[in-house]
Amino acid sequence: MNTANLSLFGRTKALEHKLDEFLDVLSECNIQFKAAITYFLEAGGNNAAAFQQKVKEVSTMESRGDDLRRTIEAELYEQALIPDFRGDVLSLLEDLDTLINMFEDNLINFAIENPQFPAELHKELKLLCEQVALSVESCVMSTRAFFRDINAVRDHSHKVMLYEKEADKLSIALKTAIFKIDLGLDQKAHLRNFVDKIDQLADEAEDVCDLLAIYTIKRAA
C-alpha cells in the first residue's frame, strides 16, 4: 500500500521526489555519456562491451526520464499545482528531457556510425566531453536551485555559460584539427558532425539556463 498519499504532505513529497529523480536521471546520463565516449575511444570503436553497456544504460534512463516527465506533468495538471509556475516548470522539464534525448541520440549515433577519431584528437575530444559534462551538471544544479533556493540559480547558471564558452572553443579547435589532418573529406565531415553534436549538448544546457534565469526573475518578483 502506498502510504505516501495518506500523510498531509505525502503527495507533495512524492512529487518532489519524482522531480529530483528526473534530475538524477539527467545527471546520470551526463556521467554515463562521458564514460561511454571514453570507453569508445579507448577501445578504438563501438565493439567494446563496456561502451555497449553504457549505451544500453543511457537508453534505459531515457525511457525512465520520459516516464517521470509524463507523470510529473500529469500530476501538476491534474492537481492544479503551482498555478503561477506550472507553464514554466512544464517547459523546463521538456527542455531537460531534450537534453536526455540528445545524450541517447549521440551514443546511438556513435554505436551505429562508429566514427574513427584519430588518436591525436582523443585528448581534445575527451576535454570537450568534460566541458560538456560540467555545463550539463551545472545546469542540473541550477534547476535544482530553481526549485529550492532561487538565490543560487544565478551562481550555477553563470558556470554553465563559462563551460559552454570553453566547449565552443574546444569544438572549434577540434574541428580545425580535423580539417588539418590528412583524411578524406567525407571522413572529416563525419567527424565534424560528431563534434558539433557533442557541443550542442552544452548549447542546449545554456539555452535551458537562459530560460531558467527568466523563470527565476518571475519567481523572485
Added chain:
Amino acid sequence: MDLSVLFFMSSGLFLGWSLGANDAANVFGTAVGTKMIKFSTAALICTIFVILGAVISGAGAAHTLSKLGDINALGGAFVAAFAAAAVVAWLTVLGLPVSTTQAIVGAIIGWNFFTGMATDFSVFKTIIGTWFISPVLTAFFSYFMYKGVSWWLNKQKVHLISLDALTRYSLIIAGVLGSYSLGANNIANVMGVFIGANPFTDVGFLSGLQILFFVGGITISVGIYTYGKRVMMTVGDSIAPLTPVGAVVVVLATSLVLFLFASEDLEFVLASLGLPTIPLVPVSSSQAVVGGVIGIALIKNASNIRWRVTGRIVVAWIQTPIVSALASFVMLFLVQNVFAITVFQKVEFQVSKPLLERHAKVLDVKSLESLIGKSYETSGALKNDVDKILPHAEYKAELNFVQEARMERITVDPAKFPELGKSGLLTQPQIDSVKSLSGKTFDYRWQLVDALAATSETWRMKEKTVLNKPYNKDVSQRLTIVMDLYTEKMK
C-alpha cells in the same frame, strides 16, 4: 405558521444572498483569484462553515443582537433589509467588494429619517474612519508581513512544490476559520431581526433559533455559489496581480488587523496582564482585504496596481451607506403609502422629573423643565426641542437623554416568570431579583434596569474600565433577555 412572517423574512433571505455573494470574497477572494483553490472547492468549504458558524456560534447571546433591531416594525425591517440587500446585490453584480454592515447601517439611517427618529451621526464618523483605517492598516501589515515571509522562505529554502502545498493548506485553514466567523458574526444581521417573529419551533437537538439561522446560512451559501466568483476575482486578480504566497499574506494580514484592532478579547487579555492595550478602531474585513492586496502590490511593483478598479471600489464604499439610506427612505415611503404596510410602530417620548434628575450631571436640566409633561411621537421631535433650549449641549449626552425619554410602561408580569429560566443564561439570583419586582410597572426601560440593580448585585454594572468590559457586556446581554420578554415584540 403566519405566512406574512415568511413574506417579511424574504428580504432577510435576500440580504443573506447578497452577503454570501459579496463577503465570501473577503475569505476566499485571494485564494480563488490566484487559482490556488478552485471556486467550486472554495464555495463548498465556505458553505459548510458559514452554516456551521451561523448555527453553532451565531445563536449565542453575543451574536443575536441585530443592527436592524433598532427598527420597531417588521414591515420597516423588511424594507430596510431589502434596501441594504438590493444595494449590496447591485454592487456585487458589478463585482465590487463592499461592507454589508455599512449597507445595513445606511438603511437604518433611511428608516430614522423617514420616521423622524433621532440619528446618531457619529456612526458616519465611524464608517468614514473605516474606509481609511481598514485598508491603510492592512496594507501596512501585509507589506511588512510579506517582506518577513519572503525572508523566511529564502532562509528555509522550501521546495516549490512544498511551498505550493503549504500555501494551499494555509489558504484552506484560513478560509475555514474565516467562513465560520463570517457565518457566526453576520447571521444576526441577516436573520436577527426576525428572532422575535421566528416561525420555527425546536426540532430534535436544534432550537427554533438555530433552524432560523440555518435557513439564513443556506441563503448565504446560495449567494456564494451563484454570484460569489465575481467579487472574488476582483479581490484576488483585478486590483493587482497576486502570488499564492501574497494571497496567504493578505488573508493573514486581514485577520491580524481585525484581531489586533477590533478584538475586545485581546484588549481584555492585555489589560489583565497589566500591559498597555491597543486602541480599538472600526475595521471592516471587506475594506481591509483590498488594502492587503494593495500593500503587497506596493512591494512587487506599484505600477501593477489597477487604480481604475481601486477607484471604482472606493466609490462603491462611499455609495454603499448613502444609496442604501436613500433606497430605504424611498422604499419605506412606497411601502407605507402604496401597500399600506406598517413600517414603524408609534412610540411615545416624554420628559419627566426622574428623567431630568438622571441626566442632571451632563445636561443643564433646569432649562429643560419646561418640557415636562409634553409628549412626542418621535425622538427627532424631542431632540429638536432640546436643541432649541440647549443649542450647545454635548451631542452624545443629548442623544442619550432623548433615547432614554422613550416611554415603554413595562409591567413585570408574573405569568412570564417561567420563561426567564428557559434561556439558561440567567442565574437564580437574577431570576429572583426579577420576581421581586412582580406586578410593578416602569415608565422607562432604564427605571426597570435601575430597579433590578437595586434588588440584586448581579444586575449591577461595574465601573467602566477595560477589565470590567466583558462583565458589563455580559450583564447587558442578560438584561436584553429580560427586556425582550417584557417589552412588546416587533410586529
